[in-house]
Amino acid sequence: MCSVQDGEEISPVRREKIVEERTCMKCEKKAVLVTRVNDAFCRECFMVYVTHKFRAAIGKSKLIRDGERVLVGVSGGQASSCLLHLIQEGLSGRAHKKLRFQPGLVFIDEGVTVGMSAEERLTTCTQVLEIMEKTGFPCYLKALEQAMELDRENASNSPQYSAVETKESDTALGTSGKSVENMAKFHKYDEAEEKLKVLLNSLKSVTAKEDLIKSLRQNILIDLACKKGYSKVMLGHCSTRLAVHLLTDIAQGRGAHVAMDTAFADTRCSDITIVRPIRDFSSKEVTMYNILNNVPTVFIPTITTKAPDSASIEHLTEKFVTGLQADYPSTTSNIMRTGEKLHTEKKKDTESQCAVCQAPLDTDVPPSSALSAVQFSETVSRCSSVTLSICNSDKECCGRGDGSCQSKDPTLTREDVISALCYACRLLIKELDDVNKLPKHILDDISKRQRRIKMKTEIEDFLLDTEDHV
Numbered sequence: 001m002c003s004v005q006d007g008e009e010i011s012p013v014r015r016e017k018i019v020e021e022r023t024c025m026k027c028e029k030k031a032v033l034v035t036r037v038n039d040a041f042c043r044e045c046f047m048v049y050v051t052h053k054f055r056a057a058i059g060k061s062k063l064i065r066d067g068e069r070v071l072v073g074v075s076g077g078q079a080s081s082c083l084l085h086l087i088q089e090g091l092s093g094r095a096h097k098k099l100r101f102q103p104g105l106v107f108i109d110e111g112v113t114v115g116m117s118a119e120e121r122l123t124t125c126t127q128v129l130e131i132m133e134k135t136g137f138p139c140y141l142k143a144l145e146q147a148m149e150l151d152r153e154n155a156s157n158s159p160q161y162s163a164v165e166t167k168e169s170d171t172a173l174g175t176s177g178k179s180v181e182n183m184a185k186f187h188k189y190d191e192a193e194e195k196l197k198v199l200l201n202s203l204k205s206v207t208a209k210e211d212l213i214k215s216l217r218q219n220i221l222i223d224l225a226c227k228k229g230y231s232k233v234m235l236g237h238c239s240t241r242l243a244v245h246l247l248t249d250i251a252q253g254r255g256a257h258v259a260m261d262t263a264f265a266d267t268r269c270s271d272i273t274i275v276r277p278i279r280d281f282s283s284k285e286v287t288m289y290n291i292l293n294n295v296p297t298v299f300i301p302t303i304t305t306k307a308p309d310s311a312s313i314e315h316l317t318e319k320f321v322t323g324l325q326a327d328y329p330s331t332t333s334n335i336m337r338t339g340e341k342l343h344t345e346k347k348k349d350t351e352s353q354c355a356v357c358q359a360p361l362d363t364d365v366p367p368s369s370a371l372s373a374v375q376f377s378e379t380v381s382r383c384s385s386v387t388l389s390i391c392n393s394d395k396e397c398c399g400r401g402d403g404s405c406q407s408k409d410p411t412l413t414r415e416d417v418i419s420a421l422c423y424a425c426r427l428l429i430k431e432l433d434d435v436n437k438l439p440k441h442i443l444d445d446i447s448k449r450q451r452r453i454k455m456k457t458e459i460e461d462f463l464l465d466t467e468d469h470v
């Protein structure tokens with residue numbers, strides 16, 4: 001039954017057949033929809049097909065254990081709403097074989113990125129929260145600006161960072177009232193909001209902004225999952241979206257991360273795995289599922305809504321892929337299958353991860369690489385400014401200028417930051433005038449790395465010394 005293969009060779013000419021009267025490919029009843037050109041389904045068979053596809057993706061991976069706590073990212077959009085509905089159905093008694101994990105839901109309010117007013121943000125939050133609370137699962141509400149003040153070590157003690165949490169036992173009415181009240185409190189991150197605005201405004205291109213928002217969103221999800229004891233983060237990324245991600249990644253210099261960004265399981269973080277159980281669904285299937293089941297969705301504008309096609313690399317890629325998909329229905333599945341052949345080696349220590357996007361660093365390359373050529377030409381062209389910025393404090397500087405300066409300068413230099421980033425995130429930082437505008441947890445992470453590198457160098461010296469004495 002799951003033998004339906006994506007990507008049959010279909011020429012645009014054959015699309016004309018769609019208008020003909022079709023019967024369901026499984027049961028010969030009158031079809032109500034056609035997913036790909038050749039797959040006509042009646043309502044019942046489509047539901048069976050979609051549910052099976054979802055369950056098979058989870059079952060095949062054998063990653064999600066019984067009783068495991070899974071944090072589900074809900075954006076209010078089509079794909080994540082579809083995922084939420086599938087999970088609800090899978091956990092209900094109606095399901096043929098019940099799903100056995102424990103979901104928690106999180107919505108990240110990104111209103112700040114599009115300059116929404118506090119009232120507008122409250123409205124969208126209320127809308128999404130209403131949908132989330134109806135499920136009866138624990139719900140969390142986060143704002144993107146909270147990524148500016150994440151505190152990895154002891155955030156659970158500080159009430160400011162804790163999400164709005166509603167208990168399963170609360171009645172629907174009670175929780176709604178409480179949530180709105182909590183939300184009013186919750187939106188008082190003025191300082192963080194200001195910091196995020198400054199950070200986003202100092203990035204020149206929309207591409208860089210989008211990329212940063214993506215990383216910050218991921219940071220919040222991972223952070224919340226860690227603190228609330230979830231071991232998996234589940235995202236509603238469908239194949240169309242992932243095909244766009246894949247091509248965008250390549251265009252943005254994230255070629256090394258394609259495998260992780262589009263795989264079923266993203267294991268870039270050691271303790272939290274990101275899973276994408278509807279990655280085999282096309283956006284058409286998602287939309288049809290939502291229509292047939294009356295799944296409520298909330299439209300929330302993003303930074304590229306209403307923007308021209310060429311606003312950002314991702315937006316342009318999306319236009320390209322969806323345009324191609326319209327004429328050649330196997331486009332996304334072909335892109336995805338090509339992507340599946342790629343593989344990224346995961347490194348074990350956190351120091352070989354990018355401080356912004358947590359992907360493995362792809363900058364550990366031989367001296368004669370293209371990357372070092374780029375670095376060299378950058379250094380040459382910025383020569384004068386580099387010598388100035390290496391050490392900001394004037395007198396005490398030891399003058400070595402290699403990051404091991406002993407003078408107590410709390411601000412990180414651009415070189416320090418860049419050394420902890422992957423190639424694509426370096427491009428992003430290039431647009432930033434002051435690296436200290438980055439979120440606190442990223443800067444803390446980088447200074448920690450710097451101290452460790454320094455310590456390692458010191459130990460190395462010590463070991464060499466003793467050897468000399470012996």
Ligand SMILES: [Zn+2]
Pocket residue numbers: 024025026027028029041042043044045046
């Ligand atoms: Zn049928």
Ligand SMILES: [Zn+2]
Pocket residue numbers: 354355356357358359421422423424425426
């Ligand atoms: Zn990165």
